[in-house]
Amino acid sequence: MGALFRSEELCLVQLFLQSGSAYNCVSELGELGLVEFRDLNPHVNVFQRKFVSEVRRCEEMEKTFLFLEQEISRSLLPPFIYPPPVPSPAPSPAPSPAPSPVPSPALSAPQPRELLAIEEESERLARELREVSGNWDSLRSQLTQLSQYRGVLIRTHPLTMSQVPPPPPSLETSSVLDRGQDIRLSFVAGVIHPWKVLAFERLLWRACCGYIIVDFQEMEERLKIPETGEMVQWMVFLISFWGETIGQKVKKICDCFHTHTFDYPESTAEREEILKGLQSRIMDITMVLSQTETYLHQLLSRCVSVLPQWKVRVEKCKAVHTILNLCSPSVTDKCLIAEAWCPVNKLLLLQSALIEGTRRNASGVDSFYNRLPLSSSSSSPPTLFTTNSFTAGFQSIVDAYGVAQYREVNPAIYTTVTFPFLFAVMFGDVGHGLLMTMVALWMILQDTDHTKNTHHGNEMWRMVYGGRYLILLMGLFSVYTGAVYNDCFSRALSIFPSAWHIQPMNWSDETLRESQYLSLDPNITGVFQGPYPFGIDPVWHLANNHLEFLNSYKMKMSVIIGVLHMTFGVCLSYFNYSHSGQWSSVLLVLVPELVFMLSLFGYLVFLILYKWLAYGPQESDRAPSILIHFISMFLFTDNKDNPPLYAGQMVVQRVLVVMALASVPVLLLGKPLYLCYHHRRGGNHTTEEESPPVVDTSSINSLLGDLEGGGRRQQQEEGEFDAVEVFLHQAIHTTEYCLGCVSNTASYLRLWALSLAHAQLSEVLWVMVMRISLSWQGMLGSVVLAVIFSFFATLTVSVLLVMEGLSAFLHALRLHWVEFQNKFYSGTGYKLSPFSFSPIVNPLQTGLSSQLAP
Amino acid sequence: MAFLICGPKMATCGIVISIWGVIMLAMLGIFFKTHSAVLIEDVPLTEEDIKGDKNPLENIFGLYNQVGYNCFIAAGIYVLVGAFSFCQIKLNKRKEYLVQ
Numbered sequence: 001m002g003a004l005f006r007s008e009e010l011c012l013v014q015l016f017l018q019s020g021s022a023y024n025c026v027s028e029l030g031e032l033g034l035v036e037f038r039d040l041n042p043h044v045n046v047f048q049r050k051f052v053s054e055v056r057r058c059e060e061m062e063k064t065f066l067f068l069e070q071e072i073s074r075s076l077l078p079p080f081i082y083p084p085p086v087p088s089p090a091p092s093p094a095p096s097p098a099p100s101p102v103p104s105p106a107l108s109a110p111q112p113r114e115l116l117a118i119e120e121e122s123e124r125l126a127r128e129l130r131e132v133s134g135n136w137d138s139l140r141s142q143l144t145q146l147s148q149y150r151g152v153l154i155r156t157h158p159l160t161m162s163q164v165p166p167p168p169p170s171l172e173t174s175s176v177l178d179r180g181q182d183i184r185l186s187f188v189a190g191v192i193h194p195w196k197v198l199a200f201e202r203l204l205w206r207a208c209c210g211y212i213i214v215d216f217q218e219m220e221e222r223l224k225i226p227e228t229g230e231m232v233q234w235m236v237f238l239i240s241f242w243g244e245t246i247g248q249k250v251k252k253i254c255d256c257f258h259t260h261t262f263d264y265p266e267s268t269a270e271r272e273e274i275l276k277g278l279q280s281r282i283m284d285i286t287m288v289l290s291q292t293e294t295y296l297h298q299l300l301s302r303c304v305s306v307l308p309q310w311k312v313r314v315e316k317c318k319a320v321h322t323i324l325n326l327c328s329p330s331v332t333d334k335c336l337i338a339e340a341w342c343p344v345n346k347l348l349l350l351q352s353a354l355i356e357g358t359r360r361n362a363s364g365v366d367s368f369y370n371r372l373p374l375s376s377s378s379s380s381p382p383t384l385f386t387t388n389s390f391t392a393g394f395q396s397i398v399d400a401y402g403v404a405q406y407r408e409v410n411p412a413i414y415t416t417v418t419f420p421f422l423f424a425v426m427f428g429d430v431g432h433g434l435l436m437t438m439v440a441l442w443m444i445l446q447d448t449d450h451t452k453n454t455h456h457g458n459e460m461w462r463m464v465y466g467g468r469y470l471i472l473l474m475g476l477f478s479v480y481t482g483a484v485y486n487d488c489f490s491r492a493l494s495i496f497p498s499a500w501h502i503q504p505m506n507w508s509d510e511t512l513r514e515s516q517y518l519s520l521d522p523n524i525t526g527v528f529q530g531p532y533p534f535g536i537d538p539v540w541h542l543a544n545n546h547l548e549f550l551n552s553y554k555m556k557m558s559v560i561i562g563v564l565h566m567t568f569g570v571c572l573s574y575f576n577y578s579h580s581g582q583w584s585s586v587l588l589v590l591v592p593e594l595v596f597m598l599s600l601f602g603y604l605v606f607l608i609l610y611k612w613l614a615y616g617p618q619e620s621d622r623a624p625s626i627l628i629h630f631i632s633m634f635l636f637t638d639n640k641d642n643p644p645l646y647a648g649q650m651v652v653q654r655v656l657v658v659m660a661l662a663s664v665p666v667l668l669l670g671k672p673l674y675l676c677y678h679h680r681r682g683g684n685h686t687t688e689e690e691s692p693p694v695v696d697t698s699s700i701n702s703l704l705g706d707l708e709g710g711g712r713r714q715q716q717e718e719g720e721f722d723a724v725e726v727f728l729h730q731a732i733h734t735t736e737y738c739l740g741c742v743s744n745t746a747s748y749l750r751l752w753a754l755s756l757a758h759a760q761l762s763e764v765l766w767v768m769v770m771r772i773s774l775s776w777q778g779m780l781g782s783v784v785l786a787v788i789f790s791f792f793a794t795l796t797v798s799v800l801l802v803m804e805g806l807s808a809f810l811h812a813l814r815l816h817w818v819e820f821q822n823k824f825y826s827g828t829g830y831k832l833s834p835f836s837f838s839p840i841v842n843p844l845q846t847g848l849s850s851q852l853a854p
Numbered sequence: 855m856a857f858l859i860c861g862p863k864m865a866t867c868g869i870v871i872s873i874w875g876v877i878m879l880a881m882l883g884i885f886f887k888t889h890s891a892v893l894i895e896d897v898p899l900t901e902e903d904i905k906g907d908k909n910p911l912e913n914i915f916g917l918y919n920q921v922g923y924n925c926f927i928a929a930g931i932y933v934l935v936g937a938f939s940f941c942q943i944k945l946n947k948r949k950e951y952l953v954q
Contacts, residue, residue, distance in 0.1 A: 435874075489878075492892045513905075538892055774921055775898040782927035786935075789879065789928065793871050 004391060004413040006579070007383040007404055008343050010832065012372040013350065015338040017327070018358070018365050022336045025357030025367050026320045026835075027109035032353055033836025035340035036382060040328040049325040057119070058318035064122045065311055068303045071129050075300055107309055107841070109316035118310050125303055132296050139289045146285065148191045148219075148234060149262045150278045153271055155217040155236040156189055156264070185242050188250050190261035191219070191234040200257050204239070207249055212241040238264070315840045323835055335367075341381055341832060347371070381406045382832040391416065393470045401817045402827020409575045411816070411825055418565065418820075419812055420470070424477035425561065426754035426808040429762060431489040432800055433478030440472035474809075484535045485755070489796070490762035492538035499529045500539045517544055522617035547756075554752040556608045562748025562819070563601045566741070569823030570594055576824060588670035592663035593737060593823075599656040599663075601745055604630060610645060633657060668734045672726045679721045736822075744819040750811050758804050765795055858945045865942035872936030876929050883925030889918045897921055 013035070017025050029035055041049065110118060192200055197216055204214055217236045237259075239250050254261050265271050327338040342350055347369075354367045374381065383404050387395045391412065397419070398404075398412040427433070443465055464471075486492045504526030507518065522528035531537075536553075540546050570593050577585045607626050615623045624642045632639050633653040644650065773781065773788035821827070860868065885893060897917050904910050 431878075494890060494892060541892055542894070771896050774896040774924070776924070777898060779924070779927070781921070782924040783931065785879070785924055785928040786875070786931040789875050789932075790871055793874060 003386050004395075004410055006407050006410060007385055007829075008345070010341050010381040010384060010406070011344050011347075012374060012381070013340055013342045013347070014370040014372055015340060015354070015367065016330075016370065017336045017338060017354075017367045018363060019334055019336065020363045021358045021361035021367055022324060022327075023109070023320060024360045025354050026323050026338075027316065028353040028357040028360075029350070030316065030320060030323075030835055030837045031108070032349065033834045033838055034346055034350060034353070035342045036832050036834050037323050037326050038339045038341070039326045040337070040339055041326065050329065051321045051324050054321045055318055055325070057115075058314050058321065061119055061122060061314050062311075062318075064126050065307060065314070067126055068122070068129065068307055071133065072300055072303055072307075075296070107312045107316075109320050109837075110313045115314075115317060118314065121306075122310065125299060129296075129299055129303075132292060132299065136289070136292045136296060139285060139292060143282065143285045143289060145260065146278055146282050148260055150275065150282065151219040151234065152189045152191060152236050152238075152262055152264075153275050153278070155219065156187075156215070156238040157268075157271065159215050159217070159238050185240050186247055187264040187266075188239040188241070188247070188254060188261055189237070189264040190254060190259045191236055192257060192259040194218075194233060194235045196257050197235050197237075200237070200253070200259075203253055203257075204250065207253060208241065208246050211243070211246050212239050212250060214239050312840055316837055319835070319837065319840065339372075340835075342369075343384055380829070383408075383829040384832040385410065385412070390469045393467045394419065396466070397470075397813060397816075399831070401821065402825070403829045403831050405826050405829040407579060408826060408829070409572050409579075409824065411572070411821055414568075415816060416473070419816060420473035420477040422561070422565075422751065422812040422815055423474045423808050424481040425557075425751045426811060427474070427478045427758055427804065428481030428485045428755055429487045429489065429758065429800075430479050430482035430493070432762075432796070433475050433480075433482050435797070435801060436471060436475030436478060436805070438475075440468050440475055443468040444472060474805075485759070486536040486538055486541075487759060487762070490759065490766045492536075492541040494538040496533050498537055498539045499532050500537060501527055501529065522620075528617060550759075551752070551756070554755055555749060556612075558748050558751040559601075559745060560605050560608060561751060562745050563597070563605050565748070565815075565820055566744060566823060567594070567597055567602070569820045570597060573824035584674050585671065588674060589667065592667040592670070595663040596660050596667070596738060597741055599660040601741060603653075603656050607645065614645070629653075664734065664738060667737070668731060669727075672723070672730050675721070675726055676723055740822065747819055748815065750815070754808055754811055758800070758808070761804065762800055765792065765800065769795065858942065858949060860939070860942045860946075862943070862946045862950075865939045865946060868939030869936055869943065872932045872939055875932035876936065879925045879929035879932065883922045883929060886918050886922030886925060889915055893918075 015025075046052070201214060201216070204212060215238045217238075219234045219236055239254075241247060241250055251261070265274060323338075324336065327336040329335075330337050350369060354369065358366050383406055385395055385404075394415045395410075395412040398410070398415060404410050424433070446465075482488060483493075500520055500522075502520065504524055505518075505520060511518065520527055536550075540549060543549070570590070573593075574586060574590055577583070577590065604626070607629065611623065611626060622643070624645055626645075628639055628642050629645070629649070632642070634657065636654065636657070638650060769788060769792045773785040775781075776784050882893075886897075897914070898921075899914065899917065904914075
């Protein structure tokens with residue numbers, strides 16, 4: 001059978017990895033993404049595992065990498081685009097041991113000496129970066145301060161020159177000697193944040209009561225505040241005062257406002273000297289700063305070039321060690337034993353990977369594997385489906401309901417056809433289908449541009465993109481059903497001439513004038529010339545009993561499709577039973593189910609088809625009602641007003657109802673009675689129910705003492721046969737099935753309901769929007785038409801395509817998940833999640849691509 | 855660059871609607887010109903057109919043709935809109951290429 005009919009066959013393998021080459025073997029397996037490892041030390045604490053120190057070392061390195069990343073993003077130097085596009089990992093086996101000037105493309109898990117090199121270099125880079133960053137910060141703040149001082153001196157120079165001429169020295173000394181008062185002016189100069197200037201000035205004035213003179217000047221250049229890093233134009237202030245107390249007050253107020261004050265020398269010469277000194281110091285610092293920046297730049301560029309590769313490699317190393325932690329050491333401690341699930345058809349690949357790993361290590365002894373037989377006491381194997389980008393979408397919508405059990409029939413392969421078809425039945429419109437197909441084709445053609453694939457961060461877009469083949473099929477099928485319903489943007493297409501003709505009716509002018517609606521009689525010759533070649537006759541769009549006709553047609557069609565779909569589902573359970581060898585279930589469960597379904601609802605489908613075929617326009621006024629026949633079939637009555645469809649109908653119906661009623665107890669009691677009988681007949685007999693269990697479980701877990709437990713468990717299963725539970729389970733199943741048949745058949749009527757809703761919505765849109773513009777008189781109508789068409793287009797896309805599309809998608813999905821799959825599908829398995837490096841290398845490709853073939 | 859009015863997304867929208875509009879309006883125009891019966895309700899018929907007059911059929915066909923011409927003119931308008939959007943796309947591409 002094909003690849004998607006059942007899940008792939010998996011086997012449990014025991015890998016014997018030599019201690020030296022274990023790391024390389026596991027890393028080879030990680031590159032392949034082939035096997036899922038099982039945890040052989042479930043009772044061991046995380047901190048007690050064997051390779052915990054290596055894992056911790058990797059985590060330390062990751063912390064260092066994080067610091068480096070932060071430094072890079074902090075500096076945000078324009079030439080770097082971080083993170084740079086990751087180079088595609090070439091699976092070359094031999095990594096270059098010596099650090100090359102050009103980074104090597106091989107991104108395999110590093111060998112121990114390479115890991116050491118990475119660790120050393122990353123720590124060195126981090127250390128140096130920290131140092132250089134600190135230096136740079138302090139240099140910058142020094143520069144700021146010096147610039148501020150210089151600014152103060154420059155700006156206040158004209159102030160002091162103009163305002164207060166220095167008192168002549170004679171007066172100065174005499175005044176000191178004479179009055180003992182210090183009338184010498186003192187200055188406080190500094191810089192203050194411009195927003196605080198007003199408050200500062202006001203406080204100074206209030207505090208010092210006018211005994212001071214304050215001057216504010218703006219600085220020429222903008223300087224950075226070291227803490228926040230914003231550029232601000234500082235205000236230079238110069239406070240001239242005399243007296244000690246006032247001086248102290250001023251100084252306190254300056255401190256309060258976090259100003260930077262500088263020594264302000266009295267004489268011009270001193271000031272000029274200081275200014276000269278400042279200039280030279282500023283030049284020095286600027287030079288040092290630029291050199292520091294160059295060095296910082298160098299370090300950061302080195303980081304940027306190697307950091308992505310390091311990250312990938314260290315993550316791979318950590319992943320490999322995590323897997324090695326799951327293995328159990330053998331008694332001699334010379335090799336590690338691992339258990340993994342591996343697909344049977346990939347065993348050779350596994351072997352070659354192990355050989356490759358051993359070869360890389362150049363150790364003499366090979367690692368090998370041993371295939372273990374599947375026993376019933378071990379857990380059931382995981383499910384693996386090999387899908388391509390087309391089938392992956394359908395498989396994912398089946399998996400969203402539940403992953404298939406191991407080797408269970410997979411509904412995904414039928415879903416590729418039935419899902420778009422059921423969608424299309426609810427969506428049928430040629431125009432909308434064409435639009436959908438165009439959108440899907442555009443998305444598919446985008447696929448060829450690989451660089452765009454992995455970079456779309458938007459979750460919604462990625463989901464829609466993942467379903468592009470689904471949408472393509474949905475669109476194509478919708479074109480087909482639209483052609484059948486004869487709907488194109490709610491207008492009919494008369495590709496073939498209509499089969500109904502009015503001329504033969506010979507209506508006179510008065511008849512035409514007085515009545516609004518006239519009925520065409522198909523019994524008159526020439527009026528109806530046979531059925532329309534394909535689809536629904538376009539004349540129905542002009543008829544006012546259009547909906548009655550379509551309702552009858554669509555309801556019957558929904559029931560037919562529903563019964564077919566469900567019967568198909570029931571038949572699929574045959575394959576499940578035959579695979580697990582439960583032939584008793586085929587007779588005692590499947591056959592009664594089919595009898596029940598077909599004798600009641602299959603007969604309904606037969607009645608519908610018979611009536612369509614056997615009754616023509618001649619008998620149409622006397623045609624029997626199927627619904628009344630169906631009801632009276634159950635009530636065992638006979639309605640005189642309702643003529644039978646065919647001779648012997650009553651007898652046939654009675655037989656069918658009796659058969660259906662007879663199948664219910666068989667379904668209810670057959671299987672449990674059989675199981676009871678079988679159990680009583682022989683306890684130790686290997687039952688046909690499951691494949692013969694192998695008692696010799698050579699899995700490591702059981703060797704460690706669980707063997708007795710497993711044996712006891714098996715005996716318990718045989719011994720304690722819970723009859724009540726089996727009967728109850730079967731009763732629930734029977735009730736669910738029988739009532740479900742009725743309700744699910746009715747549930748398929750949503751196909752009718754949604755297609756009606758879509759047709760009506762589409763018609764409303766046309767009538768309300770387009771008709772206004774088309775009925776506009778005169779030439780202005782064309783401009784109005786052009787404008788209104790854009791509204792029509794927007795509403796079509798947003799309401800009819802997106803909203804109705806999602807709605808029909810949802811309902812088709814529900815029909816599959818509930819009505820179809822509950823006939824045969826259990827969906828209680830779990831997926832194979834192989835140990836693979838692909839989420840490390842391509843972090844954005846998750847979900848759908850995890851099942852893609854490597 | 856003074857002609858760059860729309861952004862890239864709006865220009866793409868414009869060209870998509872233009873292509874759709876041209877095709878759909880042209881086909882509508884053809885269907886009106888061939889006097890398709892299905893579209894009878896879209897034609898602005900009045901009572902006098904049908905009942906009175908010498909030749910009601912001529913009137914109806916005349917109205918059909920008029921609506922058909924309207925459709926063709928609207929299709930022509932959309933050709934212009936499409937050309938404009940196409941120019942905008944070209945300008946956007948050039949701008950994206952130039953500015954780093």
